[in-house]
Amino acid sequence: MCLSVPSQIVALHDDEFAVTVESLGVRRKVSRHLYMEPLEVGDYVLIHIGFVMNKIDQDDAEQSLALYQEIVESHA
Amino acid sequence: MNSHTIELGHGGGGVQMNRLIQEVFFAAFGNELLQREEDAAILPLPSGAQSTMAFTTDSFTVTPLIFNGGDIGKLAIAGTVNDLAMMGAKPQYLSCSFIIEEGLPLATLKAVAQSMAKELAISGAHIVCGDTKVVPRGCADQLFINTTGIGLVQKPGLSASNVADGDAIIVSRDVGCHGATILMNREGLELGSALASDCATLWPVVEALIAADLDIHALRDATRGGLAAVVNEWAQASAVAIELNEAAIPVCDEVRGLCELYGMEPFQLANEGTFILALPAAQAEQALTIMRQFSPSTNAAIIGRASHSEQQAGTVVLQTPWGSQRYLEVPPGELLPRIC
Amino acid sequence: MPEPKQLDIKQLYDGFRDPATVRQLARTIAHEAQQLLQPLNIMEVCGGHTHTLMKFGLKELLPENIHFIHGPGCPVCVMPKERIDHAITLAAQPDTILVTLGDMIRVPGSAGTLAQSRANGSDVRPLYDPLDALTIARQNPTKTVVFFAIGFETSTPMTAVLLQQAEAQGIDNLLFHINHVLVPPAVDAVMADPRVRVNAFVAPSHVSVIQGADIYQPLVDKYATPVVVAGFEPVDMMEAVLRLVRQKNAGAAHVDIQYSRAVNREGNLTAQKLVADCFTVRDTFRWRGLGPIARSALQLKPHYQHRDAEIHFRAILPEHELDDHKACQCGAILRGLAQPADCRVFARGCTPERPLGSCMVSSEGACNAYYRYQSPQRAAG
Numbered sequence: 040m041c042l043s044v045p046s047q048i049v050a051l052h053d054d055e056f057a058v059t060v061e062s063l064g065v066r067r068k069v070s071r072h073l074y075m076e077p078l079e080v081g082d083y084v085l086i087h088i089g090f091v092m093n094k095i096d097q098d099d100a101e102q103s104l105a106l107y108q109e110i111v112e113s114h115a
Numbered sequence: 116m117n118s119h120t121i122e123l124g125h126g127g128g129g130v131q132m133n134r135l136i137q138e139v140f141f142a143a144f145g146n147e148l149l150q151r152e153e154d155a156a157i158l159p160l161p162s163g164a165q166s167t168m169a170f171t172t173d174s175f176t177v178t179p180l181i182f183n184g185g186d187i188g189k190l191a192i193a194g195t196v197n198d199l200a201m202m203g204a205k206p207q208y209l210s211c212s213f214i215i216e217e218g219l220p221l222a223t224l225k226a227v228a229q230s231m232a233k234e235l236a237i238s239g240a241h242i243v244c245g246d247t248k249v250v251p252r253g254c255a256d257q258l259f260i261n262t263t264g265i266g267l268v269q270k271p272g273l274s275a276s277n278v279a280d281g282d283a284i285i286v287s288r289d290v291g292c293h294g295a296t297i298l299m300n301r302e303g304l305e306l307g308s309a310l311a312s313d314c315a316t317l318w319p320v321v322e323a324l325i326a327a328d329l330d331i332h333a334l335r336d337a338t339r340g341g342l343a344a345v346v347n348e349w350a351q352a353s354a355v356a357i358e359l360n361e362a363a364i365p366v367c368d369e370v371r372g373l374c375e376l377y378g379m380e381p382f383q384l385a386n387e388g389t390f391i392l393a394l395p396a397a398q399a400e401q402a403l404t405i406m407r408q409f410s411p412s413t414n415a416a417i418i419g420r421a422s423h424s425e426q427q428a429g430t431v432v433l434q435t436p437w438g439s440q441r442y443l444e445v446p447p448g449e450l451l452p453r454i455c
Numbered sequence: 456m457p458e459p460k461q462l463d464i465k466q467l468y469d470g471f472r473d474p475a476t477v478r479q480l481a482r483t484i485a486h487e488a489q490q491l492l493q494p495l496n497i498m499e500v501c502g503g504h505t506h507t508l509m510k511f512g513l514k515e516l517l518p519e520n521i522h523f524i525h526g527p528g529c530p531v532c533v534m535p536k537e538r539i540d541h542a543i544t545l546a547a548q549p550d551t552i553l554v555t556l557g558d559m560i561r562v563p564g565s566a567g568t569l570a571q572s573r574a575n576g577s578d579v580r581p582l583y584d585p586l587d588a589l590t591i592a593r594q595n596p597t598k599t600v601v602f603f604a605i606g607f608e609t610s611t612p613m614t615a616v617l618l619q620q621a622e623a624q625g626i627d628n629l630l631f632h633i634n635h636v637l638v639p640p641a642v643d644a645v646m647a648d649p650r651v652r653v654n655a656f657v658a659p660s661h662v663s664v665i666q667g668a669d670i671y672q673p674l675v676d677k678y679a680t681p682v683v684v685a686g687f688e689p690v691d692m693m694e695a696v697l698r699l700v701r702q703k704n705a706g707a708a709h710v711d712i713q714y715s716r717a718v719n720r721e722g723n724l725t726a727q728k729l730v731a732d733c734f735t736v737r738d739t740f741r742w743r744g745l746g747p748i749a750r751s752a753l754q755l756k757p758h759y760q761h762r763d764a765e766i767h768f769r770a771i772l773p774e775h776e777l778d779d780h781k782a783c784q785c786g787a788i789l790r791g792l793a794q795p796a797d798c799r800v801f802a803r804g805c806t807p808e809r810p811l812g813s814c815m816v817s818s819e820g821a822c823n824a825y826y827r828y829q830s831p832q833r834a835a836g
Contacts, residue, residue: 044375045467062464063372064309065299070586072616073726083467085664085717088556089584090613092726093664093717097462100716104470107690111475114482122574130808368465375468377583378506436474437689439512441828 045095048082060086128339128385129446152348153274154201154335155264167271169204171195172263180223180257182300184292184311187260188227190387192234193316194338195262200321201334201390203270206240213245214259217252227258238318240264270325277332278353280423283399285392287320287412288313289365290342294384295373310369313411315388320409324392327405333393336386340446343382345391346431347445349421356427359419359443362436383446393421471688472511480693481516487697488518490704496652497699498791500526500642501659503687505821509828511689521696524652524791525821527641528659530605530634531558532789532813532820533742536777538634539564542603544772545632545764546577552595554580554588555603556610558817563810565777585617592621592629601764603632609661611635611753612726615733618759632764633754635734638662639670640751641742645790646678653791655699656682657692660714667722671710679708686714733759741776743813744786785812788821795822802826 046060052068058078059068067086071078074091078084083095124131141150148156155171175191185193196206211231215224235241242262292313299310317336324331333353337345342364350357366374366381374381388411394402399417406415431443488495499505505525508514514523527533543564546553553569560569560581573579578598582588585602592600604614614635621629638659645651658671663684671682681702685695695713702708712718733756740752755763765772779785783805784798795801795814805811807823814820 045464047464062376063468064367064369065372065376067376070616072620073612073723073729075725083462083464085661087609087661088613089586090616092609092661093723095467096716100467100470101462103716104466107470107473107476110483111473111479114479120571120574122570124570134808435512436472437477437511437513437516438474439515441510441512444827 044086045083046086048078048080048084051078051080058084058091060084060091062086126339127446128341128344129383132339133445151274151276152352154198155204157202157268157271167268168265169199169202169268170263170265171198171202172261173198174259174261176256176259177297178256179300180227182312183296185314185387186227186230187258188230189234189314191260191262192231192238192240193314193387195264196234196238196240197317197336197388197390199264199266200238200318201273201336202268203273203321203325203331203334204266204268205322206238206264206318207266208264209235209240209242210263211242211245212261213247214255214261215247215249216255216257217249219257224258227260234316237316240266269322270331273331273334275333275335275349275352278349278355278357278393278421279332279395280355280421281396282332282355282393282421283396283417284346284357284359284419284421285394285399285402285406285415286337286342286364286418287317287390287392287406287415288388289367289370289414290337290386290389291366291370291374291381291384292389293387294341295370295381297385298373298377310367310373313386313388315411317388317390317411320406320412321390323405323409324402327401329394329398329402331392331394331402334390336388336390338387339385341381341383341385342389342391343380343431343443343446346419346443349391349393350431351429353421354428355421356424356429357419357421357431359431359433361433363416363418365414365416382443396420468688471686471690473690477511477513477516477689477693480690480697484521484693484697484700485518487700487704488520491520491700493654494520494522495655495700495703496522496524497655497657497696498524498526498642498645498653499657500528500638501657501662502529502532502817502820502824503661504528504657504659504685504692505824507687507689507692509824512828513689513692516693517696521700525788525794526645526791527742527745527789528607528638529814529817529820530607530610530636531562531817532785533636533641533744534559534562534605534634534813535741535743536564536779537741537773537775539569540566540777541632541765541772542569543567543572543577545601545603545768546572546579548599548768548771550598552578552580552591552598552600553603554582554591554600556585556605557581557583559603559605561810561816562813563816568816585613586620588617588629589620589624589626592626593624596628599628599630601630601632603634605634607636607638607659607662608666608730609659609664611730611734612665612723615726615729618733618755618762619729621762622759630762630764630767631755631759633734635753636740636742637736637751637753639673640748641745642674643677644742644745644748644751646674648790648792651791654680655703656680657695657699658682658684658710660684660686660718663712663718663722665723665726667720668710668712668718669720669722675708675710681708682710684710684712684714684718686717732756742789743779744789780811783812785814785822788814795825798822 046062787793810816
C-alpha cells in the first residue's frame with residue numbers, strides 16, 4: 040500500500056510481461072501484469088512489491104516541482 | 116530473553132545479539148577484559164614488556180562466497196586485520212581455520228586462498244598457524260572461515276569509552292556498501308547494479324594517522340549493525356551525547372536506492388572497510404587530509420560531534436536537513452524489507 | 456515558459472524532499488493555521504505516512520493547533536492474533552512452506568512469531584515479490600506452499616496475479632491464506648466511534664493508485680471532513696497539511712488529490728478487474744483493536760476455493776478469538792484515541808525488540824515509528 044518507489048524504465052520485455060527499471064543506480068526486473076497501457080523506455084513508473092502499479096505523470100511532476108521552486112524563490 | 120532457540124536476529128549485530136552475549140556468554144565466562152567489548156583485547160603482558168599486545172578473532176560465514184568487490188577470503192583477512200588496526204595495533208600474525216562443506220569445488224577454495232594472500236600483502240601480516248575441517252554435505256553452508264589475529268599496539272588508549280566532549284566524529288567513506296551488496300546478491304532480492312562491497316584493509320591509513328601523532332580517542336570499523344551500532348556503542352560507553360548531521364553522512368546513490376526500495380536505513384547496513392574516528396575537533400581537518408590520500412577513504416567526512424550532556428548522555432541524535440531532530444537507534448536483529 | 460527538460464529521477468526524490476520547500480510550506484502553514492477556529496486533528500491512515508512524519512520530523516515543524524492521529528493503515532498491525540496463529544500452525548505442518556511478506560514474520564501470535572517458528576525448524580520464507588512463491592512451489596513439487604497474503608488494496612492485485620499465474624502455469628501445490636483488508640470500512644469504523652476527534656484526513660494514496668481517489672467520497676459525504684490524497688515525500692505531506700488547513704478555513708470538505716503525479720479519480724482499472732475476478736468480500740472480519748467490521752476483508756471466489764488454505768486445513772486451524780495483552784494499547788492507538796506515548800508499556804515493557812503488540816513490531820506501526828524516530832526535543836521535555 041505504501042512503500043512504492045519511483046523508477047525509470049530502461050528495458051522492455053514484452054514476451055515476459057515485464058520491464059527492467061532503474062532507481063538511483065539499482066536495476067530490477069518487475070512485472071507489468073497490472074499495467075496494460077503502453078510503456079516506453081524512459082517512462083517513470085511506481086513499483087510496489089515487484090509490480091508496475093502506475094505510470095508517473097512526468098509533466099505533472101515537473102509542474103509541481105516548478106511551482107515549489109517559485110514558492111521558495113518568491114519568499115526568499 | 117523471551118526465546119528458547121537461537122534466531123537469525125541473534126547474529127544481526129544489534130540489540131538481540133547484545134542480549135545474547137550478555138545473558139549467555141558473559142554470564143558463563145565473562146571477565147573484565149572480555150566485557151570491555153572492544154574490537155580487540157589489549158593483553159596485559161609481563162612487567163618490563165615495551166608495549167601491549169592486541170588480540171582478536173572473527174568468523175566469516177557470508178553467502179554468496181564471492182560478491183561484487185570481494186569474497187569470503189578477502190573478508191576474513193581484512194576483517195581481523197581491521198579489528199587490530201582499530202585498537203592501534205600493527206597486524207602481525209594470524210591463525211586461520213577452515214570449516215569446509217563436502218562438495219565445495221576445489222577451484223573455489225583455491226580462489227579464496229589466493230584472495231587471502233593478496234589481502235595479507237596489504238598489511239604485511241602473516242598466517243602462521245591454522246586448521247582445516249571438512250564436514251558432510253549439509254552441515255555447513257559451503258565454507259566458514261575463522262581468523263584470529265595478534266599485533267603489537269603502536270597507539271595505546273584507543274577505546275569506545277574514550278570519546279570526549281568536543282570530539283569530531285569522522286566517517287572514512289560512504290556507508291552501507293557491503294550490506295547493500297550482500298542484500299542484492301541474496302536470493303530473493305534480485306537486483307543488478309554497479310554497487311560493490313567496501314571490503315578493504317584499513318591498516319595503511321590507520322598507520323598514517325598514528326604516525327601523524329594525532330590525539331585519536333576512538334576508532335572502530337562499522338561492521339554488522341553499521342554506523343548506527345558504532346556511534347551508539349560510543350555514546351553509551353563514553354557517556355556522551357553524539358549529534359550527527361544527516362546531510363553530512365556520505366551515502367552513494369545505489370545504497371540510497373536499495374534503502375528506498377526496502378524501507379531500510381543506510382546507517383544500519385554492514386560495512387567491511389569503513390571506519391569511524393573520534394578525535395579533538397581542532398585536529399579533524401588534518402585527519403581528513405591524511406585519510407583522503409588512501410583509496411579506502413578518499414571521501415572521508417566529518418559527520419558530527421560528541422558532547423557532554425546530562426540529559427542526552429548515551430544517545431545519538433540525527434539532525435535532519437529540515438531542522439528537525441530524531442534519535443538514531445541501534446538496529447534491531449534481522450533487517451526485513453518494509454512493504455508499506 | 457522555458458522548454459521543460461527531461462525529468463531526472465533524482466528530482467523525483469530530491470525535489471519532493473527539498474528542505475527549503477519544506478521549510479517554506481511550514482511557514483505558510485503556521486501563518487494560515489492561525490485562522491483555524493478549532494484544532495485540526497488529522498488522521499493519517501497509512502503506515503507509510505506515519506513513517507514519513509516521524510522519519511523527517513515533520514510534526515516538529517507544525518504549529519501547536521495541528522495534531523496527527525494514527526489510523527489503522529498497517530496491515531500487519533490489524534491482524535488479529537488468531538490469524539497469526541493460523542500462519543504458525545500452517546508453517547508447522549509437515550512438508551509445508553509458508554511464504555509471506557517481510558515484517559509479518561516478526562509479529563507475535565499467542566505463542567511466538569513466525570521467525571521463532573523458523574528457528575524451530577518450520578520452513579518460513581519472507582518474500583519481497585509475491586511471484587517468488589511460484590518459483591518456490593515449482594522448486595518443491597512434493598511440498599505444499601502456502602502464501603499468507605496480507606495488505607490493503609494496494610497489495611491485493613499482486614496476489615490476484617499470483618493466483619492467476621498459478622492456475623495458468625498448472626502449479627497445483629500453491630495455496631493461499633487470504634487476509635486482504637479494505638481501507639474505507641476501517642476508517643468508517645473508526646469514525647463511527649463518538650469519542651473520535653478526527654476532523655481531517657490524509658488519505659492512503661497508493662491505495663488510490665489502484666482504487667481511484669473517488670473511494671474517499673463517501674467519507675466526505677458522511678462526515679463532512681476534508682480529505683487530501685497525499686504522496687509520501689516530506690513536501691507531499693506538508694503540502695497536504697496546507698491544503699487541509701485551507702479547506703478548513705474555507706469551511707469546505709472535498710476529496711483533493713495532492714499526489715496528482717500518480718493518482719487520479721478512477722484508479723487502475725486492470726488491477727480492479729483482476730481483483731474482482733478473484734475475490735469476494737467477507738461478511739465480517741475481526742480487526743485487531745477494532746473488533747469485527749462488516750464487509751471489510753476479502754476471500755477467494757468459489758472458482759479459486761481449491762486453493763484456499765483455510766478450507767484445506769480447516770480441521771487444524773485454531774478458531775478461538777484471542778485478545779491482546781492487558782497492557783497493550785494498540786486498539787486505542789489504531790482507533791486514533793491514544794498516542795503511543797499514552798501507553799504505559801510503550802518503550803518500557805514493549806520495544807521493537809520485545810513487542811507486546813504489533814504496532815511495535817511492524818516498521819509501519821505507529822509505536823515502532825515513534826520509538827525509532829522520536830524527537831529528542833520532546834524526550835528532553
